Amino acid sequence: MSAFNAIGEEREIDRDEYTPGVEPQPTWCPGCGDFGVLKALKQALPEVGKTPEEVLTVTGIGCSGKLNSYLDTYGFHTIHGRSLPVARAAKLANPELEVIAAGGDGDGYGIGGNHFIHSARENHDITYIVFNNEIFGLTKGQTSPTSPKGHKSKTQPSGSAKTPLRPLSMSLNAGASYVARTAAVNPNQAKEIIKEAIEHDGFAHIDFLTQCPTWNKDARQYVPYVDVQESDDYDFDVSDREEAARMMRETEDVLNEGTVLTGRYYVEDDRPSYQQEKHAVGELPDEPLAERYFDDDAEWERSYDLLERHT
Amino acid sequence: MSSDELIWRIAGGSGDGIDSTSQNFAKALMRSGLDVFTHRHYPSRIRGGHTYVEIRAADHEVQSRGDGYNFLLALGDSFARNPQEDAFYGNEEIKPLSENLDELREGGIIIYDEGLISEEDVEALDLEARAEENDWHVFPMDLRGLAREHGREVMRNTAGVGATAALLEMDLEHIEDLMSDAMGGDILEANLEILHEAYDTVTEEYDFEHDLRAPEGSHETEQALLSGSNAIAYGAIDAGCRFIAGYPMTPWTDVFTILSQNFPDMGGVSEQVEDEIAAAALAVGASHAGVKAMSGSSGGGFALMSEPLGLAEMTETPLVLIEAMRAGPSTGMPTKPEQSDLEHILYTSQGDSQRVVFAPGNIEEAYEQTRLAFEIAWDYQIPSIIIYDQKLSGENTNVDVEFFDREPQPDLGATLTEEELREAAHDNSGKFKRFNYEDAENGVSQRSIPGQKGGRFLATGNEHSPVGHINEDPDNRVAQMDRRLEKLESIREDLDSRESSTQTYFGDETADYGVITWGSSQGAVEEAVKRLNDDGHSVKGISVSDMMPFAEAEVTEFLESVDEAMVVEMNATAQFRGLLQKELGRFGEKLTSLLKYNGNPFEPAEIVEGYEVNFVEEDREPTAQVRIEPAAGD
Ligand SMILES: Cc1ncc(C[n+]2csc(CCOP(=O)(O)OP(=O)(O)O)c2C)c(N)n1
Ligand code: SF4
Numbered sequence: 005m006s007a008f009n010a011i012g013e014e015r016e017i018d019r020d021e022y023t024p025g026v027e028p029q030p031t032w033c034p035g036c037g038d039f040g041v042l043k044a045l046k047q048a049l050p051e052v053g054k055t056p057e058e059v060l061t062v063t064g065i066g067c068s069g070k071l072n073s074y075l076d077t078y079g080f081h082t083i084h085g086r087s088l089p090v091a092r093a094a095k096l097a098n099p100e101l102e103v104i105a106a107g108g109d110g111d112g113y114g115i116g117g118n119h120f121i122h123s124a125r126e127n128h129d130i131t132y133i134v135f136n137n138e139i140f141g142l143t144k145g146q147t148s149p150t151s152p153k154g155h156k157s158k159t160q161p162s163g164s165a166k167t168p169l170r171p172l173s174m175s176l177n178a179g180a181s182y183v184a185r186t187a188a189v190n191p192n193q194a195k196e197i198i199k200e201a202i203e204h205d206g207f208a209h210i211d212f213l214t215q216c217p218t219w220n221k222d223a224r225q226y227v228p229y230v231d232v233q234e235s236d237d238y239d240f241d242v243s244d245r246e247e248a249a250r251m252m253r254e255t256e257d258v259l260n261e262g263t264v265l266t267g268r269y270y271v272e273d274d275r276p277s278y279q280q281e282k283h284a285v286g287e288l289p290d291e292p293l294a295e296r297y298f299d300d301d302a303e304w305e306r307s308y309d310l311l312e313r314h315t
Numbered sequence: 316m317s318s319d320e321l322i323w324r325i326a327g328g329s330g331d332g333i334d335s336t337s338q339n340f341a342k343a344l345m346r347s348g349l350d351v352f353t354h355r356h357y358p359s360r361i362r363g364g365h366t367y368v369e370i371r372a373a374d375h376e377v378q379s380r381g382d383g384y385n386f387l388l389a390l391g392d393s394f395a396r397n398p399q400e401d402a403f404y405g406n407e408e409i410k411p412l413s414e415n416l417d418e419l420r421e422g423g424i425i426i427y428d429e430g431l432i433s434e435e436d437v438e439a440l441d442l443e444a445r446a447e448e449n450d451w452h453v454f455p456m457d458l459r460g461l462a463r464e465h466g467r468e469v470m471r472n473t474a475g476v477g478a479t480a481a482l483l484e485m486d487l488e489h490i491e492d493l494m495s496d497a498m499g500g501d502i503l504e505a506n507l508e509i510l511h512e513a514y515d516t517v518t519e520e521y522d523f524e525h526d527l528r529a530p531e532g533s534h535e536t537e538q539a540l541l542s543g544s545n546a547i548a549y550g551a552i553d554a555g556c557r558f559i560a561g562y563p564m565t566p567w568t569d570v571f572t573i574l575s576q577n578f579p580d581m582g583g584v585s586e587q588v589e590d591e592i593a594a595a596a597l598a599v600g601a602s603h604a605g606v607k608a609m610s611g612s613s614g615g616g617f618a619l620m621s622e623p624l625g626l627a628e629m630t631e632t633p634l635v636l637i638e639a640m641r642a643g644p645s646t647g648m649p650t651k652p653e654q655s656d657l658e659h660i661l662y663t664s665q666g667d668s669q670r671v672v673f674a675p676g677n678i679e680e681a682y683e684q685t686r687l688a689f690e691i692a693w694d695y696q697i698p699s700i701i702i703y704d705q706k707l708s709g710e711n712t713n714v715d716v717e718f719f720d721r722e723p724q725p726d727l728g729a730t731l732t733e734e735e736l737r738e739a740a741h742d743n744s745g746k747f748k749r750f751n752y753e754d755a756e757n758g759v760s761q762r763s764i765p766g767q768k769g770g771r772f773l774a775t776g777n778e779h780s781p782v783g784h785i786n787e788d789p790d791n792r793v794a795q796m797d798r799r800l801e802k803l804e805s806i807r808e809d810l811d812s813r814e815s816s817t818q819t820y821f822g823d824e825t826a827d828y829g830v831i832t833w834g835s836s837q838g839a840v841e842e843a844v845k846r847l848n849d850d851g852h853s854v855k856g857i858s859v860s861d862m863m864p865f866a867e868a869e870v871t872e873f874l875e876s877v878d879e880a881m882v883v884e885m886n887a888t889a890q891f892r893g894l895l896q897k898e899l900g901r902f903g904e905k906l907t908s909l910l911k912y913n914g915n916p917f918e919p920a921e922i923v924e925g926y927e928v929n930f931v932e933e934d935r936e937p938t939a940q941v942r943i944e945p946a947a948g949d
Contacts, residue, residue: 093600294605307549
């Protein structure tokens with residue numbers, strides 16, 4: 005018997021299945037970019053053929069962290085900055101789960117920065133969506149790691165002296181095998197990118213630009229977006245690290261000045277995911293670990309098989 | 316003629332192979348039918364620096380390193396030399412001899428390596444006079460020279476073992492067997508030659524004028540020599556644990572390493588991750604996804620785990636954490652034992668947070684209580700912690716192999732199958748009431764695993780409704796909080812109703828004087844209590860393992876039955892005594908503390924002395940490196 009045989013079952017999946025009943029209603033502010041992520045996910049998940057029970061969404065803390073309260077999959081709303089380690093382990097325990105981690109820019113690039121670097125480096129087969137609104141939303145508008153230099157907030161009243169972090173370059177350099185940026189105001193692209201990221205075997209990082217009309221009115225999130233894949237001005241090979249790096253640099257240089265480029269920047273299809281690498285060296289079993297506990301015939305090794313070396 | 320007990324100390328430079336040599340010698344003694352106990356002293360550096368291992372072997376149970384020792388094998392510290400300049404770093408090389416003399420008992424034996432320890436150095440030690448005064452028997456031998464002749468210099472350890480065996484009139488059979496198990500070819504040949512030559516040289520050329528011989532013993536069943544870390548790792552394996560995540564920190568690293576090395580063969584997963592926050596969070600994630608998982612650390616690393624620990628509690632994700640204490644605060648003394656993280660692990664994490672905490676006192680308990688920690692964690696969906704220390708982690712004792720002959724327990728507790736989920740309570744959007752307080756039994760609600768059909772729910776570190784939605788409704792809050800709080804009471808009842816207690820009792824049941832301790836101090840206390848009773852005193856002891864929920868009934872009964880009690884623990888602020896008084900709310904006037912925090916564990920004689928100072932000759936000051944903390948009102 006397997007408790008996980010729901011996975012792979014063929015049927016039409018309705019996107020309403022991903023919406024909880026009347027409750028809870030999103031508490032996001034009107035016009036918040038977070039609605040865009042929720043909507044894109046609700047569209048993408050049925051299109052990649054996942055039932056709500058095959059998906060585990062793991063979130064951090066922040067307005068962004070509420071995502072899985074409004075998306076009816078299996079969910080784990082963790083603590084500030086820690087969605088990635090929880091998500092990685094769930095995927096290792098049961099590789100058949102579709103694991104999507106999500107959180108804010110403060111959550112993911114600030115307090116959880118270390119986990120971000122290492123999850124990308126190890127190329128875990130998970131999708132990671134960062135709601136980048138360039139501000140701390142839930143705690144009411146403090147400067148975040150992606151806020152532009154000079155940004156004024158209650159905690160940096162004279163304007164931030166810090167250069168903003170470059171999430172795309174950072175994840176490319178750390179080792180992510182799929183790096184993209186999309187935006188809440190660009191729903192079709194967002195859906196497509198989420199689908200690609202889910203289907204990608206490896207760490208898929210999406211820097212998702214989400215406007216925060218409540219605390220970050222100045223941010224350039226209302227300007228029209230240019231889709232780098234659609235525009236002839238930005239012709240480059242997404243599988244070429246050098247070109248990807250150059251494009252990312254350009255984008256990140258101009259992000260706060262006017263032009264907002266979105267699209268996929270780097271896709272490395274031939275790099276094995278961490279799960280595959282770990283399996284190859286003999287450190288990840290063939291069958292999902294989690295299944296064994298539901299298998300009455302599973303053979304459980306006993307410690308006294310190990311005692312010989314102690315006698 | 317055989318002696319009552321042998322306490323053999325091998326001393327040298329850290330990195331000189333003392334560990335493996337002593338491990339083999341201890342096994343040889345065990346195989347000859349003796350009970351053994353090993354104690355390792357080491358500095359916080361990788362190579363060089365004075366280190367020793369002590370092996371106590373007797374024909375009766377041995378629970379501590381004993382007081383002092385009676386056989387020294389001083390090898391010299393080869394890492395004290397600077398190989399480039401052929402110069403010495405100070406006079407470190409002599410340390411294996413000079414640093415060990417204070418604790419050598421009267422009538423003891425010394426073999427030292429003339430090849431590494433120079434004559435002038437020995438003269439400067441005034442060894443001859445001290446030997447005469449203490450009736451020591453000194454056997455200088457060129458162990459290094461002998462080893463060089465037949466193989467390589469490092470084999471001087473083998474020469475030392477050969478000489479030891481000769482002086483103790485031991486059979487070489489077990490030692491040879493163990494050597495052939497561990498090596499082969501030329502290396503084995505050379506070692507065997509060295510072993511025999513050292514043995515023969517001593518037998519033929521030295522005059523034995525001492526009484527010490529290897530004791531004789533006989534075990535009825537096969538024995539295994541295990542450390543506390545082995546016992547914890549094996550307890551976890553038998554409990555069905557198949558996921559471990561960690562970040563190295565001494566002494567927790569041992570458990571982490573043992574499981575990492577064994578898991579690939581048994582289909583388990585081990586992850587070395589970026590930090591301890593991640594480590595504990597991974598264990599939470601794996602457990603949430605349906606695998607028995609654990610993590611752990613030592614003081615500083617455990618401090619980082621406080622966050623995921625609270626998350627596990629709030630989301631009711633079962634989890635086992637291991638806390639291997641070392642001396643603190645902060646980085647403290649990385650290689651020295653202390654029992655000073657008790658309050659840290661009992662109370663860390665915000666809110667009315669609760670967990671289960673067991674403090675095993677010896678190797679068997681470490682195995683048993685690790686299994687129990689998993690069982691309770693999964694039955695009650697609560698984090699449980701094993702707290703122990705650098706001492707229990709590294710000491711090896713023999714355990715009857717039959718002790719391990721029991722069934723694995725991969726049971727996930729109140730986790731439903733898909734069939735059961737179909738019948739379970741859902742809300743009107745089809746979400747499973749994972750955190751249902753209505754039919755919860757003992758505070759435990761039923762659980763589903765991501766991927767299961769019909770089990771969808773949200774786990775969150777925020778307060779939540781039965782299906783897991785964030786919820787701050789006052790009635791829901793109280794109902795959820797009360798349900799979670801009920802678990803600890805239920806666990807207490809569960810533990811109390813079990814046939815065997817996790818507390819350990821020893822001594823004279825009718826005694827009016829009690830000694831109370833916890834964790835790895837247990838062995839020394841047990842031995843001290845026995846010694847006191849043998850000397851005509853009437854004393855009894857209890858070693859407490861259940862720290863949370865506290866072993867209230869048992870400890871109350873014990874303290875009611877005595878007029879006075881001495882609380883023995885390895886820390887400076889009497890943390891366990893504080894816990895006793897907090898949990899029981901009385902007995903303050905009966906309790907005295909005996910505290911030690913100099914980096915070394917208690918020796919039985921110090922506890923005997925503590926008893927005498929406290930009870931027999933009240934004006935006397937203790938001489939040992941311990942502190943007495945008087946009873947309340949004193
Ligand atoms: C350890 C910890 N530190 C601080 C907080 C408070 N906190 C909650 S959300 C948040 C920032 C959220 O900002 P971001 O991640 O950018 O998400 P947003 O709300 O903008 O979506 C902070 C600092 C917390 N919950 N936990
Ligand atoms: S504060 Fe900003 S990020 Fe948070 S919900 Fe409101 S608009 Fe969205």
